[in-house]
Amino acid sequence: MTNESVMSGQERRDAPALPISPALWIEATGPLALLQDAGRPGSAQLGVPASGAADRSAYAAANRLVGNRAGAACIETVFGGLVVRALRAVFVAVAGPPAELVVTGADGRTRVVHPVGYSFLLDAGETVTVGVPERGLRHYLAMRGGIEAERVLGSRASDVLSGLGPVPLEAGAVLATAGEQEGWPAADHLVPAPVRSEADGPIVLDVSAGPRADWFGEPGLRSLRDTIWTVSPESNRVGVRLTGEHPIVRLPGRRDDELPSEGMVAGAVQVPPSGFPVLFLRDHPVTGGYPVIAVLTEASVDALAQLRPGEPVRMRIRL
Amino acid sequence: MGAEWGSPTSGTVPAADLELRLLPMGESALLIELTDARRVVPLYARLRAAAPAWVMELVPAAKTILVVFDARRVGRAAVGHWVVDQAARDAPAAPIADADPVTVELALRYNGPDLDEVASSTGLGVEEVIRAHTAAVWVSAFIGFAPGFAYLEPEDVLGGSGARDVPRLDVPRRAVPRTAVPAGSVALAAGYCGIYPRESPGGWQLIGSTEAVLWDPSRAHPALLAPGTRVRFVRDE
Numbered sequence: 001m002t003n004e005s006v007m008s009g010q011e012r013r014d015a016p017a018l019p020i021s022p023a024l025w026i027e028a029t030g031p032l033a034l035l036q037d038a039g040r041p042g043s044a045q046l047g048v049p050a051s052g053a054a055d056r057s058a059y060a061a062a063n064r065l066v067g068n069r070a071g072a073a074c075i076e077t078v079f080g081g082l083v084v085r086a087l088r089a090v091f092v093a094v095a096g097p098p099a100e101l102v103v104t105g106a107d108g109r110t111r112v113v114h115p116v117g118y119s120f121l122l123d124a125g126e127t128v129t130v131g132v133p134e135r136g137l138r139h140y141l142a143m144r145g146g147i148e149a150e151r152v153l154g155s156r157a158s159d160v161l162s163g164l165g166p167v168p169l170e171a172g173a174v175l176a177t178a179g180e181q182e183g184w185p186a187a188d189h190l191v192p193a194p195v196r197s198e199a200d201g202p203i204v205l206d207v208s209a210g211p212r213a214d215w216f217g218e219p220g221l222r223s224l225r226d227t228i229w230t231v232s233p234e235s236n237r238v239g240v241r242l243t244g245e246h247p248i249v250r251l252p253g254r255r256d257d258e259l260p261s262e263g264m265v266a267g268a269v270q271v272p273p274s275g276f277p278v279l280f281l282r283d284h285p286v287t288g289g290y291p292v293i294a295v296l297t298e299a300s301v302d303a304l305a306q307l308r309p310g311e312p313v314r315m316r317i318r319l
Numbered sequence: 320m321g322a323e324w325g326s327p328t329s330g331t332v333p334a335a336d337l338e339l340r341l342l343p344m345g346e347s348a349l350l351i352e353l354t355d356a357r358r359v360v361p362l363y364a365r366l367r368a369a370a371p372a373w374v375m376e377l378v379p380a381a382k383t384i385l386v387v388f389d390a391r392r393v394g395r396a397a398v399g400h401w402v403v404d405q406a407a408r409d410a411p412a413a414p415i416a417d418a419d420p421v422t423v424e425l426a427l428r429y430n431g432p433d434l435d436e437v438a439s440s441t442g443l444g445v446e447e448v449i450r451a452h453t454a455a456v457w458v459s460a461f462i463g464f465a466p467g468f469a470y471l472e473p474e475d476v477l478g479g480s481g482a483r484d485v486p487r488l489d490v491p492r493r494a495v496p497r498t499a500v501p502a503g504s505v506a507l508a509a510g511y512c513g514i515y516p517r518e519s520p521g522g523w524q525l526i527g528s529t530e531a532v533l534w535d536p537s538r539a540h541p542a543l544l545a546p547g548t549r550v551r552f553v554r555d556e
Contacts, residue, residue, distance in 0.1 A: 041375050042375065042376060045363075045379060045546055046542040047465055047468055048541075050376070153541065164466065208343060208346075260380065260381030260382050261381055263348075263379075265345055265387060267345055287378065287380050287463040295343070295345030298345075
């Protein structure tokens, strides 16, 4: 053996069979489990949403914890309930809102409970269950090497609007690694974010005025800012609907205006005729015909992806 | 607007002499609004041909072009200057990178269930509708609704050199949309012609059908009718 082939124990364990060997078995998906990655930007002019992980920072953190290349595919879950069994020893991490990660041995006994934000080895036969978060909505489970799936327009993201990308995961699915690992990260856990509680009041999303803010004027922006909005259950990866005590109304001169469809972005705050805003998430339609009063900051789009139905939210307008 | 948050369109760059406005669209995008809708396709073509690596998306629509940029690599002001600079050039539009070939001929059976309705609402006979539809040179102005669903406009409307004496086929949407329109259905509404890439609900008036594959993500050019593509319809008996 040459010196080059004398590798660390970890690398010797994963190296030979990586690209094709089955690694994870999905035992339960929870309400929804999708493969997601950094999405397929660059094809919106063909009618293709960028899609990709709803909470980009949590997705990137999960990949980073297991030393994956940026852009590797993870499992995105909603409201916990995901149970995966390792078919061989795999190194995994879960990022997202605080929740318990229960690791069970092949004998069915709980071996250890990790917090979200840790990376750990799952031995062959062991399962990990992603618990229901107390606050927040979406978790990202990354496996060292990334998850293999056919790419569509360069991405493994499941797009719930256009139907592009892998179908939603189902119990019984077997996942292999894609060989997209790089060097090990210097840390094996994230610094936990401060835990929010009900007493902290509504979650605040930062927005700036959008292209059609002048359809609503100062009264409309004031109404956007001063209302405590409630997240509607009719929300998904396309968009988050809000309800509130009073709708946002257009200025009198704009009541009957029709907007020709125009390009949309994740974070756009559209005001449909009802006056109750729709905040676009990653699988938004590429064009839309309702005026956009404001647009969320990138960080607030990640926060939007973690809002739960019924939760109160406010908007802060930044210049 | 009050001083509290300035003008809601405080990101607007004055470019009145170019008949365009730059409107804010968050931290990493801006919306170009053109006074003249006929300038959307040529400007889109020019921006696409000249796009630096920090351009993430260019999305043409009826009167606007959305520019999504990589905010880590370029500032909003520089993007605005780039747009204004490109718009000020008189150079003819370049061919569009993801439109291949640039003129598409589509064989079409004029067998749509709304053909008679289109004939009566335009005041033309069925044969004249077909003649008008095949005589026009259509241009894909933009894509929306579904991957590969192009909004086709007659080239003369867009200011091009297409046949000018062809009657316009400007019909309204159906009062009640269909819950399922078959893939390949060729339809008219609001001055546009569109072809359903896959079965979907739809409210446009169906005049015919084509076997062409409008959308195939495994192709080098997934959308047959990418923005800027010219289209001629050929009657398939």
